[in-house]
Amino acid sequence: MSSVLLVAHHERAEAGTLARTAAEWLRGNGHQVWMLDADAQALGLDDLSAARDPAEADLVVTLGGDGTMLRAVQLLHGVAVPVIGVNVGMLGYLTEVEPDALGHSLERWFAGPAAGHWQIDERMLLDLMLSRSDGTSVGRWTALNEGVIEKLESGHTVRLQVSIDDAPFTSYAADGLILSTPTGSTAYSLSARGPVLSPRMRAVLLTPVSPHQLFDRSLVLDPTEAIEVELLGHRAATLSVDGQPAATLAEGDKVSVVPSQQVARFVRFGERRFHQILKAKFGLTDR
Numbered sequence: 001m002s003s004v005l006l007v008a009h010h011e012r013a014e015a016g017t018l019a020r021t022a023a024e025w026l027r028g029n030g031h032q033v034w035m036l037d038a039d040a041q042a043l044g045l046d047d048l049s050a051a052r053d054p055a056e057a058d059l060v061v062t063l064g065g066d067g068t069m070l071r072a073v074q075l076l077h078g079v080a081v082p083v084i085g086v087n088v089g090m091l092g093y094l095t096e097v098e099p100d101a102l103g104h105s106l107e108r109w110f111a112g113p114a115a116g117h118w119q120i121d122e123r124m125l126l127d128l129m130l131s132r133s134d135g136t137s138v139g140r141w142t143a144l145n146e147g148v149i150e151k152l153e154s155g156h157t158v159r160l161q162v163s164i165d166d167a168p169f170t171s172y173a174a175d176g177l178i179l180s181t182p183t184g185s186t187a188y189s190l191s192a193r194g195p196v197l198s199p200r201m202r203a204v205l206l207t208p209v210s211p212h213q214l215f216d217r218s219l220v221l222d223p224t225e226a227i228e229v230e231l232l233g234h235r236a237a238t239l240s241v242d243g244q245p246a247a248t249l250a251e252g253d254k255v256s257v258v259p260s261q262q263v264a265r266f267v268r269f270g271e272r273r274f275h276q277i278l279k280a281k282f283g284l285t286d287r
Contacts, residue, residue: 002059003059004026006063020045022063026106036075037050054072054079055081066085070145086098122263124182125142125144125262127259128246129257133254143242144264146180147255157174159173159232161232163229173211178205178209184205204222227256
């Protein structure tokens with residue numbers, strides 16, 4: 001018997017219908033199934049609500065889009081629980097299963113990885129640590145896509161000093177800086193004209209947002225190259241992690257970025273070629 005956590009989009013009715021379908025299949029096959037209280041209440045599935053730690057799950061099934069998968073990874077806090085993503089919405093980079101294949105995918109998962117039933121796609125995560133100007137540690141967060149340091153006030157830039165391997169690199173006058181994984185290279189970094197990286201890579205991508213200077217290029221760094229970003233000047237900034245607010249920064253505060261020792265683990269049921277997903281996402285033609 002396995003314990004399965006369902007993580008669902010709150011505003012898509014189809015997610016609630018699929019959650020009920022998944023729960024009936026799982027219970028009918030002798031497995032435990034549950035949802036976080038907030039998800040269950042939002043979708044009117046109170047009978048599935050349970051006050052349990054997501055890390056206790058043997059499997060997580062997400063019902064939504066890429067944002068729902070990001071939320072599931074955040075809930076796991078780096079614990080290596082496999083995640084099956086069911087696509088409820090537009091074509092995403094992370095979701096694997098279409099809604100009509102949900103039952104078949106669960107059958108394949110519980111049949112095991114032998115004979116090509118499924119495989120695990122491991123994705124690099126980033127750990128971000130914030131410390132105050134006096135050296136006091138504030139918090140630590142893990143990102144699948146990116147950590148973003150951005151201006152707090154509209155109409156102004158912030159100054160951000162970047163050091164690599166304890167050596168000053170340069171300071172940016174910009175709307176912000178994006179520190180992303182290869183998975184996150186197709187998210188906010190892409191909209192800031194950063195390069196697209198294969199998710200098979202291990203790298204840290206640093207992309208400035210609307211920089212007010214001649215050097216406006218992204219940097220692709222090896223994971224062993226330690227990155228530190230210090231806020232200069234009196235203008236405050238914010239730190240967000242995978243699109244969620246994390247903290248406010250004042251002058252002298254520093255964000256350190258290192259690859260996490262953990263990885264996100266996504267279940268794949270067939271050959272999934274990143275460049276073909278990219279091609280479909282952007283409507284690229286063969287010629």
